[in-house]
Amino acid sequence: ERGRPGEAEAAAHRRQLRRGNFQAKQHLEHLTEKLKLLGLEGGRGEAEQLCSWHRSPVTPKGSGKVSGSGHEGPGTPGGPAAAPEEGPAHGDKERIHSDLEKLRQQREEILELKMSGERQCQEFLARTEAQRQSVVSEFRRLRHFLKEQELALLVRLGELDRARMRRQQEEEAEMSGKVSLLDVLICTMEKELEQPPRRFLQVGSSPGPAWESSRVLGARRTTDTAELERSLQDISRQIRVLGESLGRFQAFVPLAPDTAHARLAVSRDRRGARWMEAAPEPPPSPRRFQSWSCVLARGGFTGGRRRWDVAVAGDGPWALGVARDSLPRAGVLELLRPEMGVWALGRCGGRYRAFSEPPAAVPGAGSTGSTGSARRVRVELDYGAGRVVFYLAGGETPAFVFSGAAFGGQRVFPFFWV
Secondary structure, three states, X not given: OOOOOOHXXXXXXXXXXXXXXXXXXXHHHHHHHHXXXXXXXXXXXXXXXXXXXXXXXXXXXXXXXXXXXXXXXXXXXOXXXXXXXXXXXXXXXXXXXXXXXXXXXXXXXXXXXXXXXXXXXXXXXXXXXXXXXXXXXXXXXXXXHHHHHHHHHHHHHHHHHHHHHHHHHHHHHHHHHXXXXXXXXXXXXXXXXXXXXXXXXXXXXXOHHHHHHHHHHHHHHHHHHHHHHHHHHHHHHHHHHHHHHHHHHXXXXXXXXXXXXXXXXXXXXXXXXXXXXXXXXXXXXXXXOOOOOEEEEOOOEOOOEEEEEEEEOOOOOEEEEEEEOOOOOOOOHHHOOHHHOEEEEEEEOOEEEEOOOOOEEOOOOOOOOOOOOOEEEEEEEEOOOOEEEEEEOOOOOOOEEEOOOOOOOOOEEEEEEO
């Protein structure tokens, strides 16, 4: 057992420990003995000054114990220090375990959400595939139906041609026979005229039966021709019905950007246009409107019956209808007249009006549509009859009708001015 050092040695140890001037690896094994010495030999005041640090448990390197000393400390002098408390560590462990369970639950929810999204995606793709197959099947049936109708109509037209030619040949043959008979009768009568008067009165004949036969032949020809005409009109009605059905399929009217005014921005899908205060300069085009913010649709029509719906938004003036291809691309607002090749209806000053000559107010329309709401207008074109009809907001009664429109055989286009 080591001897007790003197007062000077103890004071030197205390100074070194206060300054922290010791090497952990070299002196950690003697720290417990030095603390004991300081506790035994130090004064009351020094012990109180050191209590703030020597009471803390210290674990020497290479030791599995925690030692402490000082008769002011919580432990027994010279005995082992108290073990760390288990309460806080146990609470931390429980909290970590709870957080871990929450994270696992969130992971399971995310995985379930992912699987649900994948299932929904697969179901949607299956539905689109079914619709794709349905489209292919329906259009295949439609093509087959149209092909059958085409062949049937062509066959009927061929039958009408053959029937008319056959009837014409029969009539020609019958008429040739009648003409030959009449020639014989005429020749006979001319010879009778050369006979003496008594002989003429005795042998005279009447041409009545021949003339009566001619009248019957003309009536029969009229009956046969009327029957063939009815068959031809029936075929014409079927063709018109097919054209109207095709027109319903062609409800989408794409706009032609090369006709749009420079300040009109045509949407990428070609279904709409709107006014732009600042827009990039478009490429030059001879079909582009220069003075007024107008645009035409693509394609145009040279016959048949067509109809399309237009939705107009905003409170500014606008007009829509049909226009001839020869419509001037430069000029003043007077171009919105039938004489200039435009048949249009629009909204100016908060009221609807037809751009006729003179302009006519649309009866019963008033200021249909609330401020800023979209207004729907239906346009129906009957090229052959020269009629342009407008309907407002899905109404069944025409809002205005242009009759006797002079299209002049030109192609006409859906027309828009905003």
